Amino acid sequence: MKWVKLTLKTLTEAVELVSDMLMDLGIEGIEIKDNVPITEKERRELFIDILPELDTDNKEAFISFYLEEEDNKDEIIQSVKEGLKELSQFVDTGSCEIEISETEDVDWINNWKAYFKPFRLDDNIVIKPTWEELTDKKEGDIVIELDPGTSFGTGSHETTKLCILALKKYLTPGMQVLDVGSGSGILSIIASKLGAEKVLGTDIDPHAVEASIENMGVNKISGEKAAFLSGDIMSDESLKETVGMEKYDIAVANILADIIIPLSGKIGVHLKPGGLFISSGIINTKKEQVLAAVKGNGFDILAVEEMGDWVSVIARK
Numbered sequence: 001m002k003w004v005k006l007t008l009k010t011l012t013e014a015v016e017l018v019s020d021m022l023m024d025l026g027i028e029g030i031e032i033k034d035n036v037p038i039t040e041k042e043r044r045e046l047f048i049d050i051l052p053e054l055d056t057d058n059k060e061a062f063i064s065f066y067l068e069e070e071d072n073k074d075e076i077i078q079s080v081k082e083g084l085k086e087l088s089q090f091v092d093t094g095s096c097e098i099e100i101s102e103t104e105d106v107d108w109i110n111n112w113k114a115y116f117k118p119f120r121l122d123d124n125i126v127i128k129p130t131w132e133e134l135t136d137k138k139e140g141d142i143v144i145e146l147d148p149g150t151s152f153g154t155g156s157h158e159t160t161k162l163c164i165l166a167l168k169k170y171l172t173p174g175m176q177v178l179d180v181g182s183g184s185g186i187l188s189i190i191a192s193k194l195g196a197e198k199v200l201g202t203d204i205d206p207h208a209v210e211a212s213i214e215n216m217g218v219n220k221i222s223g224e225k226a227a228f229l230s231g232d233i234m235s236d237e238s239l240k241e242t243v244g245m246e247k248y249d250i251a252v253a254n255i256l257a258d259i260i261i262p263l264s265g266k267i268g269v270h271l272k273p274g275g276l277f278i279s280s281g282i283i284n285t286k287k288e289q290v291l292a293a294v295k296g297n298g299f300d301i302l303a304v305e306e307m308g309d310w311v312s313v314i315a316r317k
Contacts (some may be wrong), residue, residue, distance in 0.1 A: 004067040005101045006077070008084075011094040012036055012061045018093065019063065021083040025076070027065045034061035060094065066103070073100075121164060125190065130218055142193050145218045146186060159281045162305055162312035163187055163254045166278045167194060170314065175249035178202075178270055180233055180263065185212030187252050188228070192221050196250075199226040200243060206230040234266045245269050252278040257286035260313075261293040268298055271317045276302070280312040287311045 010018050012034050019030055035054045067073055077098060084096045118128040120136070126143045128134045134143065167187065171177065173195030179188045182201030185208075191199050203209050209230045216226050231239040251267050253260060260279045267277055277299055282290050284306065290313055295301060299315035306312075 002069055003103050004069065004071070004073055005064055005103050006067065006073075006080075007062050007064040007099040007101070008080070009095050009097040009099070010061050010063060010084075011092055012059045014087065014091045014093045015061050015063065017087050017091055018084070021087060022063070022065060022080070025079050025083065027076075029065065031064040032061065033064075035059070121161060122168075125164065125168070127186075142190070144186065144189050144193070146184060146189075146215055158307040158310040159254050159312070160186060162280045162307055162310065163252055163278060164190055166280075166303075166305065166312060166314050167191055167250070167252065170276055170278070171196060171250060173197075176200075176247055176272075178243065178248040178251040178267075180251060180253040180267065181255040181259070182212050182228060183208050183254070185215045185226075185228065187254060188212060188226055189215060189219050189221065191250075191252070192216075192225050193219070197225075200248075201226070201228040202233050202239065202243065203228070203230060204232050233270075234263060240269075243270055246272050248272065248275055250276045250278060254280045257282045257290050260290055264290075264294045264299065264315075265297040268317050273317060275317045277315045277317065278312065279315075280310065282311040282313065284309050284311050287313075 008018065015032060015034060019032070022030055035056055035058045037054055037056065067076060080098070081096070084093050087093050118126060118132050118134050118136070120126050124138070124141050126134065126137065126141050128143055128145050130145050137143065164187065167190055171191060171194045174197045175195070177188070177191040177196045177199045179191065179199060179201040182188055182203045185201060188199045188201045201212055203212070209228045212228045229239060229242065233239055233243060246269070248271050251271055253263055253267070255263070260282060264277065264279070271277065277294070279290070279294070287304070290311070291301060291304070294313055294315050299317055301313065301315050303314040304311060305314070
């Protein structure tokens with residue numbers, strides 16, 4: 001199926017009124033592109049560490065919406081133009097140029113799978129998408145089958161690699177592991193395959209928890225060996241109690257620096273004395289802030305590993 005894409009050129013100050021007008025016309029989904037920086041609150045909610053550079057002096061804005069082939073395009077465009085003319089009495093709506101293009105009906109959720117192929121993380125850990133065949137398997141390989149869905153964590157990103165290499169170095173059989181921000185469950189799966197007696201993963205996204213449980217099943221890891229809970233371990237007191245106090249030998253968190261900093265003040269209660277806190281997802285420009293927070297919250301720094309622009313911190317309670 002093909003869709004007709006209409007892109008309306010306007011100004012930032014008119015975006016809200018134009019958007020309301022489009023919705024009044026029955027246009028339910030719109031896409032806005034402008035140069036307005038997101039707020040600090042929005043940045044934290046979206047878990048963004050690196051923001052794009054914006055030309056804030058440029059007040060142009062573009063609002064796009066899509067029509068089905070059978071929609072009366074000319075009639076809708078005429079209604080939009082009439083609505084813009086009316087709004088122009090109250091706000092500067094800019095040029096109001098409308099660009100028309102066609103786009104295919106694409107399965108954006110699954111199309112990325114064409115680019116996710118089996119790969120060797122290091123000498124004996126192999127990541128294999130569930131839908132791919134593995135042709136390069138060696139004796140002693142630990143094969144992780146994975147379908148991340150919409151969750152973060154395929155093992156290809158430097159931040160995930162840093163966590164995996166730290167787990168491989170510090171985890172010994174029989175340990176209890178807590179995976180905070182478990183995403184696809186990749187770190188939990190690897191911890192289990194490296195010999196962890198029990199792994200508990202937590203994530204604020206219930207869809208990530210679902211993906212983790214499915215991936216555990218694919219890797220034939222039982223519910224007795226691994227479990228996942230949805231919620232915010234930093235603020236949900238009930239979840240904290242369920243997770244348990246002074247119970248884990250290792251806590252691993254592959255999130256972002258701005259989450260790891262406050263997390264370092266909360267995670268210690270879940271670790272046994274001498275337990276390790278492995279954190280990653282730290283952009284190198286925030287390394288010193290994270291190190292100061294981790295040390296200030298009662299941890300000794302054992303190692304700081306770097307890969308590309310990313311940093312991992314391994315610390316002992």
